[in-house]
Amino acid sequence: MRGWVVRWLANIIAIIITAAIVPGFEVTVTGAIIGSVFLGIVNAIIRPVIIVLTLPINILTLGLFTLVINGLMLWLTASVIKGFDVSGFWAAVLSALIISVVSAVLSWVVKDQHEQ
Template identity: 35%
Template sequence: MSYLLRTIVTAASFWVAAWILPGMSLTADTGTPDTGESIIALLLVSVVFGLINGVIRPIVSLLSLPITCLTLGLFTLVINAAMLSLTVWVTSFLPVHVTIDSFFWTTILAALIIALVSTIGNRLIASVAPIND
């Protein structure tokens, strides 16, 4: 149950980032998805994002530990942007995918928005209904 709630929060954070940033959008092979397709697509993208963050991010974080310490943790934002870029690339092979323009700062801002909204949403859910994993 907790994985499902975290997936929904991550999907909501992707929606907020796509709503705020003009360079980030949700597209489909058949055109712009309708509301039902958008919800399913956001859930699918959040599952892919969760898998990438669960498998690849720990390895990247461990390998980049010296530069993360050197920058006092600011390099974590670059790691978040890299994981988001990897998610965009992986979802490009799916029928519904997230697109981000080529501007580097759009990816950085999207990663920051997704991290903030996910953190706030997960904290709110944990404070309202504590979940035992």
């Protein structure tokens, strides 16, 4: 349970950091918290279906189409959650990429600190 909470907090921080970096991506703290939960649900339920449906395109692009899918999932989250705003498709793709990288780094740092 503790690992899940740490990853969730890392995702919230990653969303807030990304909003500070990427023009066209804006969140409130409440939007980041609720958006993180909703994005997690979307990534767990909808994203796998989209990945399977777009498998031929993903194979042709050597997996790069996954970035587009991640952007679409972020854009979907922004369309549902108030206080979680993405101004365009490419802002969503860039934001999704940065959120993934920052979240992975934060999770790795926290994991290393927890193991020591």
